[in-house]
Amino acid sequence: MNLNIVALLGQDGITNGAIYALLALSIVLVFTVTRILLIPQGEFVSFGALTMGMMQNGQPLTVAWLLVALCLAACAFDLYDMWRTSRRRPSLWLPAKLVYAAVVAGVALSVNFSTLPMLAQIAMTLLLLVPMGPLMYRLAFQPIASASPLVLLIVSIAVHVALVGVALLVFGPEGARTAPFTEAALELGSLRFSSQALWVVCVSLLLIVALFVMFERTLYGKALRAAALNRMGARLMGISPVFAGKAMFLLASLIGVMSGVLIAPLTTIYYDSGFLISLKGFVGSIIGGLVSYPAAALGALAIGLIESFSTFWASAYKEIIVFVLIIPILLWRSLSTRHVEEEE
Amino acid sequence: MKRVISSRIALGVFIALLVVAPFVASAFTMTLLNNIGLATLVVLGLVLLTGVAGLTSFGQAAFVGLGAYISAALSAKVLPLPDALLWMQSPWIALLVALVLTALLALAVGSVTLKLSGHYLPLGTIAWGISLYFIFGTLESMGGQTGMSGIPSLNLFGVTLASDRAIYGLIWVAVMLGVAALHNLLDSREGRAIRALKGGMVMAEAMGIDTARMRIVVFVIAAVLAAVSGWLYVHMQRFVNPSPFGLGFGIDYLFMAVLGGASNVWGAVLGSTLIVVLKEWLQGLLPVILGRSGNFETIVFGLMIVVLLQRSRDGLWPYLARLVPVRARRLQIDAGAEPLPRRPMPARHEVVLDVRNVTRKFGGLVANNDMSLKVMAGEVLALIGPNGAGKSTLFNQVSGVDTPTSGSVQFRGHEVTGRGSRHIAGLGMSRSFQHVRLMSRMTVLENVAIGAYLRGQRGVLASMLRLDRKEEARLLAEAARQIERVGLTAQMYEPAGALSLGQQRILEIARALAADPCLLLLDEPAAGLRLGEKQALGDLLRKLRSEGMAILLVEHDMDFVMELVDRIVVMDFGQKIAEGLPEDIQNNAAVLEAYLGAADEETIPDTALAAGAHHGQ
Numbered sequence: 001m002n003l004n005i006v007a008l009l010g011q012d013g014i015t016n017g018a019i020y021a022l023l024a025l026s027i028v029l030v031f032t033v034t035r036i037l038l039i040p041q042g043e044f045v046s047f048g049a050l051t052m053g054m055m056q057n058g059q060p061l062t063v064a065w066l067l068v069a070l071c072l073a074a075c076a077f078d079l080y081d082m083w084r085t086s087r088r089r090p091s092l093w094l095p096a097k098l099v100y101a102a103v104v105a106g107v108a109l110s111v112n113f114s115t116l117p118m119l120a121q122i123a124m125t126l127l128l129l130v131p132m133g134p135l136m137y138r139l140a141f142q143p144i145a146s147a148s149p150l151v152l153l154i155v156s157i158a159v160h161v162a163l164v165g166v167a168l169l170v171f172g173p174e175g176a177r178t179a180p181f182t183e184a185a186l187e188l189g190s191l192r193f194s195s196q197a198l199w200v201v202c203v204s205l206l207l208i209v210a211l212f213v214m215f216e217r218t219l220y221g222k223a224l225r226a227a228a229l230n231r232m233g234a235r236l237m238g239i240s241p242v243f244a245g246k247a248m249f250l251l252a253s254l255i256g257v258m259s260g261v262l263i264a265p266l267t268t269i270y271y272d273s274g275f276l277i278s279l280k281g282f283v284g285s286i287i288g289g290l291v292s293y294p295a296a297a298l299g300a301l302a303i304g305l306i307e308s309f310s311t312f313w314a315s316a317y318k319e320i321i322v323f324v325l326i327i328p329i330l331l332w333r334s335l336s337t338r339h340v341e342e343e344e
Numbered sequence: 345m346k347r348v349i350s351s352r353i354a355l356g357v358f359i360a361l362l363v364v365a366p367f368v369a370s371a372f373t374m375t376l377l378n379n380i381g382l383a384t385l386v387v388l389g390l391v392l393l394t395g396v397a398g399l400t401s402f403g404q405a406a407f408v409g410l411g412a413y414i415s416a417a418l419s420a421k422v423l424p425l426p427d428a429l430l431w432m433q434s435p436w437i438a439l440l441v442a443l444v445l446t447a448l449l450a451l452a453v454g455s456v457t458l459k460l461s462g463h464y465l466p467l468g469t470i471a472w473g474i475s476l477y478f479i480f481g482t483l484e485s486m487g488g489q490t491g492m493s494g495i496p497s498l499n500l501f502g503v504t505l506a507s508d509r510a511i512y513g514l515i516w517v518a519v520m521l522g523v524a525a526l527h528n529l530l531d532s533r534e535g536r537a538i539r540a541l542k543g544g545m546v547m548a549e550a551m552g553i554d555t556a557r558m559r560i561v562v563f564v565i566a567a568v569l570a571a572v573s574g575w576l577y578v579h580m581q582r583f584v585n586p587s588p589f590g591l592g593f594g595i596d597y598l599f600m601a602v603l604g605g606a607s608n609v610w611g612a613v614l615g616s617t618l619i620v621v622l623k624e625w626l627q628g629l630l631p632v633i634l635g636r637s638g639n640f641e642t643i644v645f646g647l648m649i650v651v652l653l654q655r656s657r658d659g660l661w662p663y664l665a666r667l668v669p670v671r672a673r674r675l676q677i678d679a680g681a682e683p684l685p686r687r688p689m690p691a692r693h694e695v696v697l698d699v700r701n702v703t704r705k706f707g708g709l710v711a712n713n714d715m716s717l718k719v720m721a722g723e724v725l726a727l728i729g730p731n732g733a734g735k736s737t738l739f740n741q742v743s744g745v746d747t748p749t750s751g752s753v754q755f756r757g758h759e760v761t762g763r764g765s766r767h768i769a770g771l772g773m774s775r776s777f778q779h780v781r782l783m784s785r786m787t788v789l790e791n792v793a794i795g796a797y798l799r800g801q802r803g804v805l806a807s808m809l810r811l812d813r814k815e816e817a818r819l820l821a822e823a824a825r826q827i828e829r830v831g832l833t834a835q836m837y838e839p840a841g842a843l844s845l846g847q848q849r850i851l852e853i854a855r856a857l858a859a860d861p862c863l864l865l866l867d868e869p870a871a872g873l874r875l876g877e878k879q880a881l882g883d884l885l886r887k888l889r890s891e892g893m894a895i896l897l898v899e900h901d902m903d904f905v906m907e908l909v910d911r912i913v914v915m916d917f918g919q920k921i922a923e924g925l926p927e928d929i930q931n932n933a934a935v936l937e938a939y940l941g942a943a944d945e946e947t948i949p950d951t952a953l954a955a956g957a958h959h960g961q
Contacts, residue, residue: 037463143654150400153466154602155653157402157595162646168638279474282467320478323471330468331456 009308015197015266016280017304018204019045019259023281024300025211025293026255031285032228033248035149036141039156041281042274043163044129044256049264050167050271051125053176058114063170064105067128070135071101077139104128118181122261126254133253134246141249142242160275167271175268200262207255208297224248276319280307283326286333354670362516366509374508376620378580381515383616385573387600388522388609389566394598395606396530397562398542399458400466402594403473407446407567409480409589411574414442416584420495422485435498439575443568450567454560473591480586491585498579511580518576519613522569525808526609529565531675532807533793533800533819538562540783540794546745547781551859552769552798561804592642596623599649605661607785614661619645674837675789681814681821684799686860687772689892690756692722696863696894697773702741702751704734711737712748713918719863724885724895726905728929729915730938735898736778736867738915742896743775743865744768755863770798774861776852778868778898784841788832788851791840792823795858826854831880845872850881857888864888866897870904882908906930914938 023041030038051063078094104127113121140159144151180196187193215221227234227244235241256278260269263277284300303322310321365377386404394400417423418438425432432441457468486492497506498514505511529535537553538561548555578584596619604615626641634640652659690696697719704712711734719725727735740746742753747762754760760768774795782791796819802812827836830850835843840851849869856864870878878901885895885908899905905912905926912929914922916938922929929935 031463037467140650147653147657148398149463150394150398151653151657153400153463154598155650157598158646158649158653160646161592161595161642162650165638165640165643165646169634169636169640169643172636173638276474279470283471286464286467316482317478320475320482323475326468326471327453327456330464333464 005312009312010305011193011197012311013305013308014301015200015263015304016307017301018201019263019277020280020284020300020304021297022204022207022255022259023278024284024296025208026252027278027281027285028293028296029211030248030252033224034137034141034145034152034245036152037149037156037282038249038252039153039160039275039278040136040163041252041256042276042278043160043167044133044253044274045260045263045277046167046269046271046274047129047132047163048125048257048260049178049269049273050171050176050260051129052121052178052261052264053269054171055113055121055124056178057176058112061108061113061124061128064108064128066166066170067131068101068105070132070139071097074135074138077143100131118179125261126257129257130250130253133249133251133256136253137245137249142245145241145245164272164275167274171271173271175270175273176264177268178264180265194266196262196265200266203258203262207258211251212293220247280304280322283322283329286326287329348669348671351670351673354668359520362520366512371508374512376624378508378512378515380613380617380620381512381519382573382577382580383597383600383620384519384613385515385522385576386570386597387604387612387616388519388526389569390597390601391604391606391609391612392526392529392538392562393566394601395608395611396542397538397559399559399562400598401469401563401566402466402591402598403469403476404566404570404597405589405591405594406469406473406476407450407570408574408577408593409476409586410446410449411442411571412578412584412589413480413483413486413574414445414571415439415575416492416495416578417486419579420492422492435496435575435579439572442571442575446567446571447564450564451560454563458559458563459556469594470591473594477586477590480589487585489586491583493583495578495582495584497582505579508580511576515576515580518572522572523609523613528810529804529807530609532812532816533797533802534558534561534804534807536786536790536794537797539786539790543781543783546765547777549765550743550745550769550775551794551855552766553794554766565804596645599645601659602649603652603659605659607658608661611659611661614664615659618660675787675820677789677820677824678817679821679824681817683825684796684818684822684860687862689862690721690894692720692892694721695719696721696756697742697896698754699738699742700752700754702738702748702753704737704741704746705749710918712741714751715915715918715920717913717920717923719894719896721862721894722889722892723911724889724897724909726909726912727896727898727915728900728902728905728912729921733915733938734918735915737918739775739865739867739898743773769859772860772862773865774856774859774863775865776849776856776867776869778871780845780848780852782840782848782851782855785839787837788827788840788843789820789823789836791851792826792854792858793819795826795855796822796860798859823854823858826857829857830854830884846874846877849873850877853881853884861893863894863896866895866899868898868900870899870901878904 023045027038027041030036047063051061054061054063075094075097078091108124108128113124136159140155141152144155180194181199182195184195185192186195186198215225223234223239224244224247226237227239227241231241234244263269280303281300284303285296287295287299287302303325306325307318307322310318314321366374369377386408390401390404415435415438418441419433419435421433431437453468453472457465481489497504498511499505500514503510505514530539537548537558540548540551540553541555541558545555548558577588600615600619601612602615603618604613605611622644623641626644627639630640630644631637656662695718699715699717702712702715703710715738717725717727727738729735737746741748744760744763744765744767752759752761755768755771755773758771760771783794799822800815800819802815806812824836827833830853832847832850832854835847840848843851849872853864853866853869870881873881882904889895897909909926912924912926913920914929914932914935921934921938922932924932
């Protein structure tokens with residue numbers, strides 16, 4: 001193993017690690033605020049990558065119908081709730097949702113994005129997919145927000161399973177590998193860094209810093225943190241748990257879709273690839289005990305590096321190494337936490 | 345009113361259908377029935393794990409694979425064995441080996457993950473399910489991803505079980521044995537302990553239940569059931585490859601448990617049947633509708649589970665039970681059962697509990713500061729003080745829920761500081777909780793029987809095989825005796841959740857008494873009780889005192905306290921501010937200031953009396 005290989009593997013590890021770190025952060029954020037382990041986080045990634053692939057291949061953006069379907073279902077849920085609670089005045093969100101879905105789907109289905117610049121493609125992907133987060137919260141989780149973490153987890157798995165099926169239906173079994181954002185590469189002596197890897201690292205860092213600023217410096221961020229610390233207390237202070245849940249799912253889908261867009265030029269993504277990617281994010285977040293953001297991010301980075309170096313030494317056992325790693329981590333956590341647990 | 349069917353008849357009809365099936369069903373139906381049976385075995389374990397114990401696993405398919413691969417490796421002669429060990433190539437010996445190895449592995453995985461809170465187990469099982477799946481794929485000697493054939497059929501009493509019809513009987517005998525074993529287990533001392541896991545660790549540990557051990561036991565049982573299913577599967581198919589042991593199948597098993605109703609043993613049969621049949625049907629139907637091939641049934645299953653959990657957390661079993669009402673069998677109480685042995689009570693006035701200089705700090709907050717108190721046998725000591733004075737914290741230090749920062753707690757001469765509530769419960773300290781902690785779906789009788797947990801010995805295997813009936817009768821008779829003693833006999837078979845709050849508090853005292861304690865810790869026992877109930881409670885506590893019981897209670901109802909107790913300790917801001925006889929405390933200046941802000945002419949019991957003008961009715 002020479003320096004070049006180390007650099008290559010390191011570059012691979014850090015790019016993947018950055019993505020895992022983003023996902024780990026998102027998983028921790030969603031978990032602390034809503035107690036939901038967001039297993040479908042990976043589907044945001046695969047949907048993001050596959051939608052970009054769809055555009056670049058000039059295929060019709062049939063994924064827009066998913067947005068329309070989810071919006072219609074959400075409106076139906078809203079109307080049902082209104083009827084049940086006999087609240088007469090409909091919220092402005094209801095028509096807004098429908099208009100948004102109609103406009104975005106209309107544009108998506110009528111414009112050929114394969115010839116448009118990369119930035120337009122990314123923007124369209126985000127517009128199509130990011131609303132899936134809050135819609136998913138509305139449809140699957142809001143009606144059972146107070147259920148036990150176990151029930152929430154099973155629903156989360158069920159949503160994941162359903163979305164993998166939907167991905168197969170919408171995108172088909174073929175994988176997608178998209179064009180890199182820029183073709184240039186950075187040469188340092190004999191070492192070559194692909195520009196996409198730099199994009200991944202920079203955008204990830206930017207997102208992480210933005211999240212930090214949002215949670216540390218803005219009132220909304222503080223409100224969400226309050227909701228994470230003490231739901232009842234936050235509620236008494238006028239922070240709606242529904243708002244907090246939707247906001248977290250919005251962040252999660254934004255992070256997930258962005259990760260998918262970033263990673264699609266580096267690796268081929270299939271309809272079911274998202275799960276393994278997000279699972280590595282989970283391993284990272286477990287290192288952080290599902291509560292600590294910096295530890296989760298560092299853990300995820302370590303997972304990326306371990307994975308890339310084990311590809312070199314024992315490629316057949318790559319996945320096994322990453323997932324078996326979870327056992328000593330859990331062991332360490334179980335020995336280091338003295339445990340007076342009270343379930344809710 | 346609808347006609348109610350006895351459970352025996354319902355079971356008889358079910359078994360009759362199973363027996364008739366192989367003589368009338370088509371080959372296709374037989375395959376389906378076998379697959380349902382194999383899935384049911386796995387799902388039974390998940391019912392115990394998820395529905396009863398409140399844990400979950402996505403990795404059950406990996407345990408199925410473990411059973412299958414171990415048996416395949418031995419019986420298909422993949423493992424080079426020395427001549428002396430060739431007898432191990434019998435599938436029946438392989439079954440034993442597979443079960444032992446699976447149990448050991450589950451034990452190892454369980455002891456790592458089960459001590460941690462709820463979410464680590466499912467995540468751990470996902471990770472380890474995936475790992476095992478990949479490992480199966482790398483076993484070159486067993487065909488890697490493509491798999492391996494040439495695994496022998498099972499042979500039973502000289503009959504080779506080669507066809508689907510032949511192995512059907514064995515599969516369903518295994519299923520029915522599994523159902524019976526779990527049913528027996530849940531209706532036993534250890535079963536109640538497993539069911540108590542959902543009520544939170546603090547309650548279960550206070551009843552003397554080793555919750556960590558119970559969780560591991562449940563996990564191992566679930567893994568072993570899965571391994572049996574894998575063993576049957578591999579000798580039915582006579583072929584093995586990794587694909588049926590992947591995470592997707594692990595999720596399917598969980599869906600079966602949730603769909604059928606994870607809180608009922610029969611929910612496993614229902615859930616497995618529905619998912620296996622639906623999957624077969626949808627796999628044929630959906631590709632035709634959608635015009636392309638693929639596993640689209642996952643969309644239907646996923647949505648179905650989401651909708652189901654939004655509508656009914658208990659799955660479909662309760663709906664079926666409503667359609668076909670089957671009479672639930674009541675637990676029988678054998679009044680003639682030999683009473684359980686009682687522990688020797690301490691002599692009157694012997695110091696039972698000795699709390700010395702206990703301090704508990706939470707960061708900068710000193711919740712208990714240098715607290716000392718003694719409780720003697722045959723005495724009722726009240727611990728009073730304003731809200732936030734640190735009474736419940738002190739209770740937690742005494743009962744082993746928490747560990748003091750400094751100081752010591754001695755119980756009957758044993759140093760118990762930081763020993764854990766299970767150990768302390770075993771020494772004869774029993775408690776009730778400020779916020780009632782009952783298993784609301786279990787009957788009053790079963791709840792009280794949880795309290796007697798430490799007075800029985802029969803274990804999980806004995807319960808499954810019904811070798812525990814004599815002891816069980818004694819435990820239930822004891823529970824019934826305590827229920828009668830506190831006056832809840834009329835509610836004996838009602839679910840605890842149906843009782844009023846006051847009755848639930850009384851029920852907690854009965855549960856504590858079932859442990860045969862010599863010290864009772866009661867946290868606000870009179871809160872929420874009506875006057876008559878309070879008087880009955882007072883009488884009960886007086887009677888216990890006269891029998892030599894030591895009682896330490898926290899209570900805000902001064903009326904109740906002043907009439908009942910022998911001595912009072914008053915706390916404020918984590919410290920003891922007064923100690924003495926009720927009359928002295930009523931006139932103690934420091935106490936008055938703590939309660940009323942400043943000393944004035946009115947005494948506490950007078951205000952309490954004014955508030956409770958009904959006194960003396």
